Amino acid sequence: MIAIYCRSKHRHVSEKQSNSQLCDECADLLQYAHKRLSMCRFGEQKTTCKRCPKHCYRSDYKARVKEVMRFAGPRMLIYHPTKALLHMYKTLIRR
Numbered sequence: 001m002i003a004i005y006c007r008s009k010h011r012h013v014s015e016k017q018s019n020s021q022l023c024d025e026c027a028d029l030l031q032y033a034h035k036r037l038s039m040c041r042f043g044e045q046k047t048t049c050k051r052c053p054k055h056c057y058r059s060d061y062k063a064r065v066k067e068v069m070r071f072a073g074p075r076m077l078i079y080h081p082t083k084a085l086l087h088m089y090k091t092l093i094r095r
């Protein structure tokens with residue numbers, strides 16, 4: 001998600017480079033998100049952040065993550081259709 005966001009918004013990465021190449025800001029955000037995920041009791045299962053009762057993200061990071069999600073969400077369908085559909089499916093069955 002962050003890779004899509006970074007590539008589209010910041011354009012630090014050329015198309016030739018791998019998806020994992022992020023700018024410092026995005027790399028920091030990703031690292032933070034992973035750290036929070038590992039600390040959250042839902043762990044990696046917590047794919048649907050909205051449904052997590054705990055406020056895992058610090059407010060400044062939360063705002064950035066929200067922006068990334070809003071930006072990359074629709075684009076997931078283009079770049080990673082299976083991942084996006086899986087995410088939607090998981091959201092639905094958790095209702």
Ligand SMILES: [Zn+2]
Nearest residue numbers: 006010023026
């Ligand atoms: Zn970036």
